[in-house]
Amino acid sequence: MKPTIYDVAREAGVSIATVSKVINRTGKISEQTRARVTDIMEAMGYAPNLVATALSSKKTYMLGLLLPDISNPYFAELARNIEDRAHELGYNIVICNTDNRVEKERDYLTFLQQKGVDGVLLATGLAHPESLDLLTDRKLPVTVIAREVPRSPVNTVLVDDYMGGLLATSHLLRLGHRDIAIIVESMDLESSRQRLKGYRAALAAHDVAFEGRRVAVSDFSVASGMDVAGAILDAADRPTAVFACNDLLAIGTIQAARARGIPVPGELSVVGFDNTFLCGIIDPALTTVGQPIRELGRQAVDLLHKQMGGEEPARQRVVLLPELVVRASTQAPGGAAEA
């Protein structure tokens, strides 16, 4: 059987309270006994049972991470950075794939609570803010990542999607494009709406009329991006550029173009969003709006950590700025160089 704190205490001829104190470096303990107890723990191969610790201290050092799908590269990269930071701080991450389904979200959330996670990182759907109340009501620390939660006082770290949309579209406009389509992931997401807003603002700034028919909605897969882009490209008067609201959709768009023999960027410029590692892998390399994924992950963990530390109940929103990453998938219409 694995040794418990009792075994160590007995062996060392002290009480369990004393052992507990040397383990946690709390209270006053003479160097003598500290040393002896430490040696004995070592010798016995003792390691504290963290479940018991959790029960009495109310801290599990576990964090829940809810995301739509870990096999999506964007979320995988995010998860990696989150886990790294959490690990530095001594926390473990429990992943939960929600597929953006409310039931799964709710499910995981209650489960995580029962398991006593110290906090939750939310990088998933949240169509219904109610599931959030479920947590805040029970005062479980939460921070939301890359999702805007209307009128809910939760810590949030996100990227300026409006600016992202602006950046992408302005880039295209500056290159000389005047007929630019946009493919959004889902109008249910505030981030999509913001990116669209940025798109419209850029058009307006360049005196280009906005046309509703140039807005297409899809979901977040390459396949659906390909379908939607296909429809756009098959139109008699197809646009000269497409702004896809995430890299996967952009890749779908490139594939749709390739399938139709439309050269990219020769006859069609494409810009994505996220700057996942996929951008460098496809051909042509994808111009995209870069999200500071690493920062996003770290800041989210840090924010949550603060909140868990009992600090400032004052919630905050950290807005990170996106940046345009120009690669090979965009050029002036007709092939001219950039203005």
Added chain:
Amino acid sequence: MKPTIYDVAREAGVSIATVSKVINRTGKISEQTRARVTDIMEAMGYAPNLVATALSSKKTYMLGLLLPDISNPYFAELARNIEDRAHELGYNIVICNTDNRVEKERDYLTFLQQKGVDGVLLATGLAHPESLDLLTDRKLPVTVIAREVPRSPVNTVLVDDYMGGLLATSHLLRLGHRDIAIIVESMDLESSRQRLKGYRAALAAHDVAFEGRRVAVSDFSVASGMDVAGAILDAADRPTAVFACNDLLAIGTIQAARARGIPVPGELSVVGFDNTFLCGIIDPALTTVGQPIRELGRQAVDLLHKQMGGEEPARQRVVLLPELVVRASTQAPGGAAEA
């Protein structure tokens, strides 16, 4: 404060044992009291504290998953399938990125044990089987995924790497290639050695001499694949085909070829390994050896589940078969059609 089992018991006018029994559906309880207790739990918004449950029952319903890096698409897909199956069985997954570093492996492993996970899924390095003993000694259920562990009686589920190497190479040979290079991920991995063995066996079967200089070693990144492939392609007498031991390396190879103006598959055929979703994304679409990732994940969880259920201490090895997925990156040397 959240209600405890005591609160429910008091409210229902029964003992906590009774409440416990209705929660766990154990023992004999009259329909009457069961109903009443259930209603009261509902009304009070009671949910069992799973940390306490874990402490007394010795089951946390948590599984540790060690992998090199979740942001690697192969492992992300694996993790997804694992989590799905685990979730079906009522388990949560704690992810641990090891970067294939022994210290991190050891670290996580001891940590997970202390946290009382019910079992561990190992999809990581393991250069040193000792870390494994660390677990088996304390009889923590473990199953190893896609890694061969020499002379250790652990449950394992893997794909037949030898056959994979054979499949890939034979495909190339049947197309007519005679000068085929191979890029392996790392000679420390048994899987790499097996794939190489399959490669050699295929050559032998076609009476093609094996040449040591056609074997290149890299790590598992696209960048390194590009470097290594670059060296191969820069040789005066470059091969007509490359078998890269994972998709990322294959992609690196394609990029290296592109950078040198060598058309793929025109002047160079490339086949990868894993069949991650990347294969369909790049251009040309990548011919690869498909691993049944979904099955790999599910079976690993099921195997672990069995072992945790106390079943058969008899360990087993489940060997899944790979399958060749032909896409556009391979063709006969010189452009002729397949024989």
Added chain:
DNA sequence: TTGAAAGCGCTAACAT
């Protein structure tokens, strides 16, 4: 500086 003892919230014999 050290220890006794009361929890933390639940499970599981063992009684009744």
Added chain:
DNA sequence: ATGTTAGCGCTTTCAA
């Protein structure tokens, strides 16, 4: 069918 009670392994007052 239901209740009593002793743990599970640790933390944390409060005394000594």
